[in-house]
Amino acid sequence: MIDSLDASTVQYLQAAALLLVGLYGIIARSHLLRKLMAMNILQVAVIVFFIALSTKFGATVPVVPAAATAGPIDPAAYVNPLPHALMLTAIVVSVSTTGVALALLIRIRRRFGTLNEPALLDRLRE
């Protein structure tokens, strides 16, 4: 459990809160477009969490200045580049999946005339 409320705990709790908000939207909202927005919030929660994992105290951005390339490079001086690279791909994937989802929503709306989930289920049962 949490002993004290310091900056790092706050950062984890922020990611957890975003995750819960996203999940709540996906489960409880009945409009499909709102579910999609909630899915994006959930993705942001994951991205925030990973970026929080990449930080190091006393370290700078993972771009080695030209002056420092001659000698050995100290790993403690630069933040972890791996989560940055992974989240870069995750952001682009989230944009393209959002595009696919919007296309599907447009198609559903064309076919059934509504995006409200209960109404959609009624239309499907007919």
Added chain:
Amino acid sequence: MNSGFGSPALDAASRLMTPFMLMFGAYVVVHGHDSPGGGFQGGVIIAACLILVRLVRGRAAGWVMPPETAVVLLCTGAGIFAGVGLLGPIFGGHFLDYSALPLTLAPAEVRAAGSLAVEIGVALAVTGVLELIFDVLVEARDDA
């Protein structure tokens, strides 16, 4: 969206910004090795430029990229990536092992050249996919 927003002020502003945005996008792509940037970011900037022109001037702009062209761009980008990866096995290395490329450079520079080619492929793919998604979503009519 055939008409665009098209006010004179927006038109002038977008005309002013477009060349710089394109150049900045290309800079971000090719300078991804030495400064923050890379294929994804540069591709997004170039796509944002195309979408800006499209939003302001609508279909009247001579810049409209038909979805077919965007698909070609997208597949070209992915193909460049996979092709550069396949050059590795052809020259006796592993898949996506750029150090096997037959270039007369220092070993690190050979790998940098390989990843630059890959970044350009990624930039083309990202530009294509954003442009394609925007175009397809904008053109969709709710004719239910």
Added chain:
Amino acid sequence: MARLAILPLLALGAVLVAAAGGLPRVGDPESPAATHVSPRYIARGYEETGATNLVTGVLADYRAYDTLGETTVICAAGLACWLILGGRSRGVGP
């Protein structure tokens, strides 16, 4: 019905809060994420990949498989978008 959704979320929230205490502190240079793979990427990244931007080195060289898969995903997503809404419908389907 939607009210009931709050119950599993509260349970999950309790689990997440409990787990937050067990994670390494943000910014800890000794955390597992900072001590396993990434020191090698940072220390040898420039001399091996020739990229001073270590993120690019990881993205395009060390983890190129990952990026290739991701490019394939966005390629598939773009094609799926195009096929779902496929421009001028040719009278197939509703």
